[in-house]
Amino acid sequence: MKRGRIAIRKSLIVLVLLCSAVSSLCSPVYAQSPVTGDVKHDKSGRIVGKNQSIHMDVDLALVNITVTDPNDRLVTGLERDNFRVFEDNVEQEVINFSSEDIPTSIGVILDLSGSMVNKLGKAKEAAVQFLKMANPQDEFFLVGFNDRADLLSPFTEKVEDLQSRMLAISARGTTALLDAICLGLMQMKNAHNAKRALLIISDGGDNHSRYTEREIKRLVREADTQLYSIGIFDPIQSRERTLEELNGPTLLSELTEMTGGRAFSVEDPNELADIAAKIAVELHNQYILGYRPSNKVHNSRWRKIKVKLRTRKGSPPLKVYAKTGYYAADVLTGSLRFPEKE
Numbered sequence: 476m477k478r479g480r481i482a483i484r485k486s487l488i489v490l491v492l493l494c495s496a497v498s499s500l501c502s503p504v505y506a507q508s509p510v511t512g513d514v515k516h517d518k519s520g521r522i523v524g525k526n527q528s529i530h531m532d533v534d535l536a537l538v539n540i541t542v543t544d545p546n547d548r549l550v551t552g553l554e555r556d557n558f559r560v561f562e563d564n565v566e567q568e569v570i571n572f573s574s575e576d577i578p579t580s581i582g583v584i585l586d587l588s589g590s591m592v593n594k595l596g597k598a599k600e601a602a603v604q605f606l607k608m609a610n611p612q613d614e615f616f617l618v619g620f621n622d623r624a625d626l627l628s629p630f631t632e633k634v635e636d637l638q639s640r641m642l643a644i645s646a647r648g649t650t651a652l653l654d655a656i657c658l659g660l661m662q663m664k665n666a667h668n669a670k671r672a673l674l675i676i677s678d679g680g681d682n683h684s685r686y687t688e689r690e691i692k693r694l695v696r697e698a699d700t701q702l703y704s705i706g707i708f709d710p711i712q713s714r715e716r717t718l719e720e721l722n723g724p725t726l727l728s729e730l731t732e733m734t735g736g737r738a739f740s741v742e743d744p745n746e747l748a749d750i751a752a753k754i755a756v757e758l759h760n761q762y763i764l765g766y767r768p769s770n771k772v773h774n775s776r777w778r779k780i781k782v783k784l785r786t787r788k789g790s791p792p793l794k795v796y797a798k799t800g801y802y803a804a805d806v807l808t809g810s811l812r813f814p815e816k817e
Contacts, residue, residue, distance in 0.1 A: 534771070535571070536562070539670065539701060539735055540762040540782055541796040549760050550793055553784075560766055561781040571765030578612035579758060580630070580666035582659040583637070586677035588621045591646040594707050594744045598676050599641045601705065601747035605674060606634045608755035616662050617641070620655035621648035622683055630665055652677055652723075653684035653691045656730070660698045671700040672736070672758055676747070678707040680723030688726065692733070696777070697802055701736040703754050705747060708740055735798040773803050 538560065542550040555572035583602050591598065606615055617628040617637045628640045652675075659673045681688070695702065704727040728738040737757075739750045770778070782797040 534767050535765050536567070536768050536780075536801070537571075538764045538766075538780060538782065538797050540764060541735070541737075541757055541760075542762070542784070543794045543796070545791050545793075549757060551760055553762065555764075557785050558762070558764055559783045559785060560764060561779075561783070562766075562768055562770065563778050564781075565769055567766040567769060569764050569766050571763070573763045574761075576610060576759045577670055577763075578610055578614075578668045579670045579672055580663065580668040581606075581609065581613055581615045581671075581758075582618060582662055582673045583615065584618045584620065584655050584659050584673055584675040584677075585641075585644075586621075586650065586652070586675075586679075587619045587644055587646050587648075588650040588679070589647050590650070590678055591707075594678055595644075595646045597744035597747045598707070601751040602641065602674075602676060603634070603638055604748045605751035605755045606637060608752055609634075610759055612668075614667060616659075618655050618659050618662070619644055620651050620658075621646070622651060624651050624655035624658040626658060626662060629662070630667070649683035650677070650679055650681055651683045651685075652679075652681040652726075653686045653688065656691055656702075657686050657694060660694055660700060663698065663700055671698075673700055673702050674751070674754060675702065675704040675727065676707070676751075677704070677723070677727070678709075680726050692730065695730055696733060696800070699801075700734065701758075701798075702731045702734045703736040703758075704731050704738045705750050705754075706738065706740045707744055707747065708742060733799045735796050737796060768803075770803070775802055775804055777801070778803055 540558070542553060544550055551574070553574070555569055558569060558572075560567045560569055583606070585598060585602060587595070602617075609615070612632075614630045614632050615628075615634070615637055616626065616630045617640055619625055619627045627644065628637050631637065656673070656675070663671050663673075706724050706727050708724055724738070724740060731738045737754075739754070741747060741750060764782070768778070777800055779800045780798060782795050784793055784795060786793060
């Protein structure tokens with residue numbers, strides 16, 4: 476009996492991973508189209524093989540979920556029956572459930588603007604701490620930004636590669652935060668894992684991007700990528716900065732919330748490493764729920780998602796973090812619709 480349960484559980488994980496890989500990017504959780512390219516998966520859920528072509532009809536919405544208690548501690552050990560999922564206020568039937576740690580493709584977005592001069596050392600330490608706590612099958616890339624956003628390291632499984640790249644970078648210039656997020660989402664097109672996340676480490680809002688806040692919010696909604704951020708903010712009464720920079724905490728909170736990620740704020744750079752470690756643990760202790768939307772129309776419209784918990788009477792209130800919705804795309808094209816910039 477025990478062997479049978481293990482086999483069923485492994486089958487469920489493989490199904491979740493396969494559906495998530497197909498439904499990522501342009502159609503975050505919803506796809507129905509021919510799929511061409513690297514579509515085979517190994518035991519860890521990574522995509523392998525080349526020049527393969529298959530046709531898949533997938534109508535499965537997948538939602539990554541984090542649950543915390545009143546003290547902001549992770550809550551593990553919940554079962555499928557503890558969750559209720561609503562799409563546009565209509566309850567959906569949860570047909571797939573997993574709490575297994577699966578390989579993740581992760582991008583670190585590091586602020587290298589002039590205001591980070593006295594904070595960059597601690598920010599680098601935090602980024603390394605975050606990467607060292609990753610799953611052995613995870614892969615990473617590094618984006619740095621000041622006046623412009625640059626890919627400092629493409630995807631690699633070696634933390635040492637990113638560490639060596641960080642040694643040579645310094646802080647100067649202005650803050651093109653929105654451009655950096657856009658570059659991070661573009662780089663995710665090369666990801667090998669179904670689960671994807673960006674970690675942003677910055678001390679302020681944007682003041683030098685070509686992309687607008689509205690454009691980036693649209694891209695974030697379309698991308699099946701969770702965003703986490705660590706904001707290193709001075710006390711508000713001492714901030715002598717632009718309106719865009721003063722609005723930095725709000726911008727990061729809005730972007731992360733819509734993806735089911737979280738925004739953390741610190742005033743002391745010495746706290747960065749602890750927060751980065753907390754995010755790393757959270758990423759690998761999430762629940763994955765799958766449901767077939769009762770609304771079968773693929774009309775590219777935004778659909779709201781709400782996840783609620785069933786708990787025992789008298790239990791402490793728990794907080795749920797999950798993406799707020801998705802676009803019901805007509806066709807899976809394999810890429811995001813990035814606004815063109817000269």
